[in-house]
Amino acid sequence: MATATATGSATAKRKPVFIKVDQIKPGTSGHTLTVKVVSSEPVKSVNTKTGRSSMLMARPSRPTCIAECLVGDETGTIIFTARNEQVDIMTPGATLIIRNAKIDMFKGSMRLAVDKWGRVEVTEPANFEVKEDNNLSLVEYELVNVVEE
Numbered sequence: 001m002a003t004a005t006a007t008g009s010a011t012a013k014r015k016p017v018f019i020k021v022d023q024i025k026p027g028t029s030g031h032t033l034t035v036k037v038v039s040s041e042p043v044k045s046v047n048t049k050t051g052r053s054s055m056l057m058a059r060p061s062r063p064t065c066i067a068e069c070l071v072g073d074e075t076g077t078i079i080f081t082a083r084n085e086q087v088d089i090m091t092p093g094a095t096l097i098i099r100n101a102k103i104d105m106f107k108g109s110m111r112l113a114v115d116k117w118g119r120v121e122v123t124e125p126a127n128f129e130v131k132e133d134n135n136l137s138l139v140e141y142e143l144v145n146v147v148e149e
Contacts, residue, residue, distance in 0.1 A: 018034060020074075020076075021073050021075050021078055021136065022076045022134065025103070026141050028103050029101070029102035030100055031102070033101065034096070035073050035098060036071065036072060036094070037092050037093065038070040040070075040087070041067060041069070042065070042067045043068055066082070066087070068081060070135070073130065073131070075134065076134035078135070078136045079135075080113070081106075096122055097120075100114065101114050102118075108140040109137050
């Protein structure tokens with residue numbers, strides 16, 4: 001029996017549409033990619049205790065670990081911002097499937113990220129060479145307001 005939603009209609013899972021790195025555009029989300037990890041650089045560990053209100057202090061805090069990882073496929077590379085548990089699986093040479101990724105803009109450049117709605121999982125090694133001379137995170141974008149008359 002199919003699962004029913006609040007409206008009573010059955011929900012069917014969609015097949016993921018895998019895209020290539022060079023198809024990523026600023027401000028988009030819901031990407032599913034197969035990539036290889038080129039490099040992983042830890043950025044910082046932030047303790048979440050500082051700067052929080054006293055109401056949130058009741059929860060036990062753990063440091064937030066962030067790493068910038070260069071990931072890519074045969075079309076190009078992009079920087080993936082890995083957080084907490086994601087950092088541990090970002091070993092250079094590993095092949096990953098990144099599901100429901102979004103594009104964050106950081107200082108005018110694109111960064112790939114996965115929040116709580118997405119997944120990063122290790123898969124069997126892929127048989128492609130990463131095209132490292134097409135780094136999409138090196139392209140700088142500028143926000144332009146378009147006024148229609």
